[in-house]
Amino acid sequence: MKIAILSDIHGNCFALKSVLDAVEKNGIETLIIAGDFIGYYFWPVKVFNLLKDYDPIVVRGNHDKMLKKAKEDTVYLEKICKKYGNGLKIALDQLGDERIEWLSNLPDLVEYETQDGKILICHGSPWDGDEYVYPDSDDDSLNRYAQLDTKWIIQGHTHYSMHIKIGDITLINPGSVGQPRDKKLGAHWALLDTNLNKVDFYCEQYNIKTVIKESRERHSEIPYLANILEKQ
Numbered sequence: 001m002k003i004a005i006l007s008d009i010h011g012n013c014f015a016l017k018s019v020l021d022a023v024e025k026n027g028i029e030t031l032i033i034a035g036d037f038i039g040y041y042f043w044p045v046k047v048f049n050l051l052k053d054y055d056p057i058v059v060r061g062n063h064d065k066m067l068k069k070a071k072e073d074t075v076y077l078e079k080i081c082k083k084y085g086n087g088l089k090i091a092l093d094q095l096g097d098e099r100i101e102w103l104s105n106l107p108d109l110v111e112y113e114t115q116d117g118k119i120l121i122c123h124g125s126p127w128d129g130d131e132y133v134y135p136d137s138d139d140d141s142l143n144r145y146a147q148l149d150t151k152w153i154i155q156g157h158t159h160y161s162m163h164i165k166i167g168d169i170t171l172i173n174p175g176s177v178g179q180p181r182d183k184k185l186g187a188h189w190a191l192l193d194t195n196l197n198k199v200d201f202y203c204e205q206y207n208i209k210t211v212i213k214e215s216r217e218r219h220s221e222i223p224y225l226a227n228i229l230e231k232q
Contacts, residue, residue, distance in 0.1 A: 007156025012178030013046035015187035035061025035123035060106035117151030
């Protein structure tokens with residue numbers, strides 16, 4: 001079974017389109033999305049429209065989780081917008097109640113059974129959706145994965161690609177579709193072949209200058225939104 005693994009789209013429809021084009025070209029029908037559909041960038045409706053013909057296996061990311069509180073607490077929303085830009089506010093304004101409820105109530109942890117073994121899907125870690133786990137995290141952080149009853153673990157959140165073997169378990173982070181932070185230009189995703197127990201990582205090219213330009217025009221006071229894409 002071939003599974004496309006995506007994470008951290010963050011409202012970047014241009015990056016997502018390039019990944020889905022590659023997914024379609026490879027004839028992959030199963031999608032896993034490890035959270036953070038929205039936040040940072042500005043096209044949440046287009047993200048949903050691009051995904052409407054798919055039935056992805058999904059979990060909630062930390063930015064998705066922010067939606068409900070931001071909807072109810074304007075002070076919190078203002079704080080988030082000052083830190084991350086208006087991506088969350090745009091999602092609240094444009095997505096509509098049904099989609100907001102869907103995102104807000106996504107599970108934090110999903111087990112997906114394949115003929116070749118179980119996949120555990122989360123955003124940060126199986127223990128904490130906001131936890132950052134990197135390839136160079138300390139031994140205690142990584143070794144605890146070996147105790148889990150699964151063959152593969154898929155997570156996101158760090159925006160860094162990762163592929164580590166811990167005991168009999170394979171830990172996979174596909175990197176970020178919409179805002180990678182590892183200085184590799186493009187939209188990142190991974191392909192898991194469960195039959196071969198093989199993981200391949202891909203980086204699709206797209207018109208990133210459009211996102212950089214829009215970020216600068218909307219948020220000159222938050223240079224990070226554009227700079228992180230230029231530094232790739």
